[in-house]
Amino acid sequence: MSLARVYSRAQDGVAAPLVTCEVHLSGGLPGTSIVGLPETAVKEARDRVRAAILTARFDYPARRITVNLAPADLPKDGGRFDLPIALGILAANGNLPAAALAEHEFVGELALSGELRPIRGVLPAVLRAARSGRRVIVPRGNAAEAALVGAADVRAADTLLDVCAHLAGRAELPVAVASDGSGEAPEDEPDLADVRGQPQARRALELAAAGMHNLLLVGPPGTGKTLLASRLPGILPPLEEDEAIELAAIRSVAGLGGDLHGWKRRAFRSPHHTASAVALVGGGSIPRPGEVSLAHHGVLFLDELPEFDRHVLEVLREPLESGRIVISRAARQAEFPARFQLVAAMNPCPCGYAGDPSGRCRCASEQVARYRSRVSGPLLDRIDLKLEMPRVPLAELRAENAGESSASVKARVCAARMRQLRRAGKPNAWLGNREAERDCALRSSERHLFDRAVERLGLSARAYHRVLRLARTIADLADSDRIEAPHLSEAIQYRRLDLH
Structure with a gap:
């Protein structure tokens, strides 16, 4: 032949x-x-x-x-x-x-x-x-x-x-066997109990986990921003089998398939602020996935957010909305999934101490405005929770009683996520505008409150729907079928931080 x-x-x-x-x-x-x-x-x-x-x-x-x-x-x-x-x-x-x-x-x-x-x-x-x-x-x-x-x-x-x-039928090849290494989270995974104080930040982290919302933490150095962000994967619901395989496939394409340790765990990617746009979203002559795809179904943490090049940050806008990234080159085009949860941290000014009671900040108002303007309004508009983190009092740092553990917070998060999956088949942050209006319907009194907030804060149409989705998550954590006025008020509060 x-x-x-x-x-x-x-x-x-x-x-x-x-x-x-x-x-x-x-x-x-x-x-x-x-x-x-x-x-x-x-x-x-x-x-x-x-x-x-x-x-x-x-x-x-x-x-x-x-x-x-x-x-x-x-x-x-x-x-x-x-x-x-x-x-x-x-x-x-x-x-x-x-x-x-x-x-x-x-x-x-x-x-x-x-x-x-x-x-x-x-x-x-x-x-x-x-x-x-x-x-x-x-x-x-x-x-x-x-x-x-x-x-x-x-x-x-x-x-x-x-x-x-x-x-040729002379010898049978052995069946491939998966390694014995567990894909589950290790026992020494970072625990939320390590965080001292910061009750508002802990609450925001729980809301972000329950609804897959994006989160921005603003505060002076040493207030626990990075510590909190690293605890987020530990309170997220476990990956489904098909989600874990999908993430493993992305890692395989990126050349990381040989490392199967913890392959069933949610990803936590934390690129340095010197990362390029290609490193973040993927690319190359033969397109490979970037950090946003390697964080699929997981967390992308950007520390020192204003230190990233502005062009690099702007490439995040499309995948934050669509959950995918399309890389086009002259010879080929490749599409990678990128349904990640963005958590960012930044200082309030170049020196990091603007608004601190000690009065240590000596930055001019122009310097503060220039520093904050490195993060564009359209990108901030895609972040559901924005929170200022004050310094932790010394008494709370020395407190012997540990905070609530990741296990107990995770139980509430999983219960709230199950409500969302039964209702819409997806987390609240992924709801389309029509789905948000259907599942986040307000009564007349709550609608009047919301209308006044939209006018006062000058919210965009995107922010309008994002506040509704966040209020729905707050209601889910409270085991409420309807969005009540306290749920809506809390969601609005996370939109009040103005960085521009």
Whole structure:
């Protein structure tokens, strides 16, 4: 047989489109050509494949070899096609049964010795292969990651020769097994009981967790802003299985799939303020996910918010609204999910002590205005809770009684979140405008109160709906079916902080 077909998967964002590797042997001068829009790493596969086949003690065909990676208009990159190309050449040369190839999908990079090396983005490929009903063969280094997909039949191989023996029926490849490391939160996870004082900030953090609302903490250095933010993942509801797999797939595409420690926990990403826009939202000639996608279903914490470049902060506006990010380049376009919860912290002025009772601040009003203007109004408009954090009194710092633990707060948060899921199937912060008006209906007295607040604070249409969603979350935590005046008043209070 001079023609063989082998199935594999490309990488396109977090998608894994099917690629058919067609190998044809013909007469003419010996040589190997690869077509089908291959990048440089794919073109170089012919040298790796040739050395691996010879090392495995197979004869490399002394014929004209044409490898077509279909569809031809889909860019192919990386070393993931080494294994299917090698198997296609061996099958076309009569060394492997073609029928066995049709039941499998293959991904893996080949070393010159024939050893299989792990690749990026194996989890999306296994997810799609499981839907097709085909068995997947992956390198041993990707086995634990691939085994997270329980519905897939995944086999792990060390070398090209092991795969050939399996396809020829001489030896069965072992089933890939997930690592023993627990995906749950460790026992030493940061606890909210460590926070002294700051009852208002603790309340705001609980509201943010219950409804997936964005939060901004403003206060002098040392008031516990970073400490509070780091405790937020510990009071969020646990990830659902499909959410955990979706996050693991993003990490796999980013090249972090090998680290499976705590893969069922919500992400907490805290990039430094020198991060670029590409680092934050993703990009590159071959688009990769950025911090907003790695924080999917989790928390993106931006400390020292005004120190970020303004252009970098502005790129957050689209994913905060849509929950996704689309990266467009000349040759390709990739879409990544980015449904994250933004928590930001900042000082009130350049020195950090504006408004402090000690009077330590010496910043001029122009300096304070310039510092605060680094965060744009449209970005602040997308933040539901804005809170000033004062210094903690010495007596509260020395208090022996610990604050309420994360476990007890998490119980209330989970109960409130369940109310939201039963009512709308999503957290309150994700409600559309029509859904917000339906689920956040006000009686005449509350509506009159709200109308006066909207006029006095000059709220935008976006802020109008965000206050309603936050009031609905406050009512859910109070186990109330309706939004009462106290719930609405509290939600309005979190909009009163004016940074401009």
